[in-house]
Amino acid sequence: MAAALLLAPVIVLAQTQIYDAKTRTWVDYDNKKARQYYARNKQSPEAFRRQIVTFRTAEPPGTIIIDGNQHFLYLVQPGGQAIRYGIGVGRDGFGWAGIVRVGRTAEWPVWTPPAEMVARDANAAKWAAGMPGGPDNPLGARALYLYAGDQDTIYRIHGTAEPWTIGLDVSSGCIRLNNDDVTDLHSRVQIGAKVIVLMQGAALYKGI
Amino acid sequence: MSREDLKRGGRALLGLAGLLSLGACTPAPPPPEAMARTTLMTAPADLQLLCANAVTSSAGAGVKVLPTGSRLQPDGTFAVDLDAGGKKYSCIVDNNGSVRSVTPV
Numbered sequence: 001m002a003a004a005l006l007l008a009p010v011i012v013l014a015q016t017q018i019y020d021a022k023t024r025t026w027v028d029y030d031n032k033k034a035r036q037y038y039a040r041n042k043q044s045p046e047a048f049r050r051q052i053v054t055f056r057t058a059e060p061p062g063t064i065i066i067d068g069n070q071h072f073l074y075l076v077q078p079g080g081q082a083i084r085y086g087i088g089v090g091r092d093g094f095g096w097a098g099i100v101r102v103g104r105t106a107e108w109p110v111w112t113p114p115a116e117m118v119a120r121d122a123n124a125a126k127w128a129a130g131m132p133g134g135p136d137n138p139l140g141a142r143a144l145y146l147y148a149g150d151q152d153t154i155y156r157i158h159g160t161a162e163p164w165t166i167g168l169d170v171s172s173g174c175i176r177l178n179n180d181d182v183t184d185l186h187s188r189v190q191i192g193a194k195v196i197v198l199m200q201g202a203a204l205y206k207g208i
Numbered sequence: 209m210s211r212e213d214l215k216r217g218g219r220a221l222l223g224l225a226g227l228l229s230l231g232a233c234t235p236a237p238p239p240p241e242a243m244a245r246t247t248l249m250t251a252p253a254d255l256q257l258l259c260a261n262a263v264t265s266s267a268g269a270g271v272k273v274l275p276t277g278s279r280l281q282p283d284g285t286f287a288v289d290l291d292a293g294g295k296k297y298s299c300i301v302d303n304n305g306s307v308r309s310v311t312p313v
Contacts, residue, residue, distance in 0.1 A: 014248035019238055026245070047244030056254045056305045058261045067253040069246055074253060082254075084241075099272050167244060196257070200250055200277045204291060 014069055014200075016167050018045045029167060038164035048086025048167045050181050055082035062190055064102070064157070066175055068095055068199035071167045073157070073175065075188060085185060088165040088176040089199070096155070096173055098205030102193045103147030105186055108133030114154060117172060136161050141179040142186040146195055153205060157195075158182060251278035251286035251301065259288040259299035262307040267292035289313075 017026040018037075027033075029045070037045060048071065055074055059065065065074040065082070068089040074082040089095060111131040113124035131137050140159015145152060157175045159182040160166075166178055175197075177185065197205070237243075250256075256275035263273045277289040281300070285308060290297040296313040 014246040016244065016246050019243035021237055021243075024235075024237060029244070045244055046240040047242060051241055053241065054254075057257045059257060065253050065257065067250075069248050069250045070253070071244070071246070072253070086244075097274060097276065099274055196274070198253055198256060198275055200248060204274065204276070 014169075016071065016169075018047070018167075031165070031168060031170070034164045034166075034168055044086050044163070044166045044178070050083065050085050050184065052077070052081055053084045054080060055084075056080055057082075059194070059196070062188075062193050064185075064189065064193055064195040066157075066195065066197045066199075068097070068175075068197060068202070073177065073185070075185060083184075083188075085177050085181045086166040088160065088168050088170045090171050090173040090202075091169045094171065094173045095169070095199045095202035096205050097197050097199040097202045098148070098153075100146045100148050100153055100155070100195045100197070100205065102144050102157075102189055102191055102195060103150075103152060104145045104191060105189070106143045106145070107186070108137070108141060109139045109143040109158070111137050111139045138162075140176070140182060142182045144182075144186065144189060148205065155205075157185070249280045251275075251280070251288055255286055255301045255303075255305060256288050258305055258307055259301050259310070260290055262299060262310050263290050263292055263297045266297070266310055266312075267295060273297075 016029040018029045020027045055076060057076060059076050061076050061078045063076040071087050071089060073085045073087045076082050110133055113127055117124045118128045138161055140161060142159055144157040146155045147153060155173055159179040160176040163178040256278055260273040260275055267273055271293045273290055273292045275288050276291050278286050281287055285300050285302045288299045288301060290299060298311045298313050300308040302308060
């Protein structure tokens, strides 16, 4: 939900794949397959579900690491571990990389589309003055507002009304989790937490 | 043992042999938590950050170091490209988390 066009990024194209245990092969996982999978299973593939993983890092517990290429968000925990969440990230041309921080958070946030989105998207234009929080709101149940220094980057980590999009490159530069996961993340994160966004080939965030 | 019993036993053995050969030729499936990937074979995020940490000591305190790209090498290690306040570095890290080298580019 952000004016990522300002960053003039060049993303290296990558296709998400999931392992099909029946055919024992890796198969492409696109928007259509993701919708079908979610309709059948009422949740994302197991790899994109919340879980504790080994994570070797010198970053302190509470740091958020976003691996935009592999569609994972890690919340560093003590003891060489992290909580891993599946995410959806910026589609081609809307990815970015950088080191920012959580400036503020909100529950069931109001969504106000940026001017660039209002200009290109008739559905967004309808909510130019702000869409109230709720299950249909694109920001979902919680939002973590990402800041560079004291400035709002206009990027957010947020929930979604389209949970099947986890694992895909779909957003305008924001990082989306399903609503249960973003609620869990929100309950664990401190204001000021460091956020490292890794995205191969994307432009580095240099401010708006 | 009748001729029919021998036939049945032979068929069972053939079936077992088929299953065994299938098992031997098919790679083991990944664990459930690893059943997703992208066609871009980037280094795991923690390995990229271990490289960033190694570069921080070369680049100096206060410089933000960010991995900007990574790839799997033929020997199984990962090469990681890093940006340290505009200065570029290349780092090699292995799957055990050992940083093999850090080189200014």
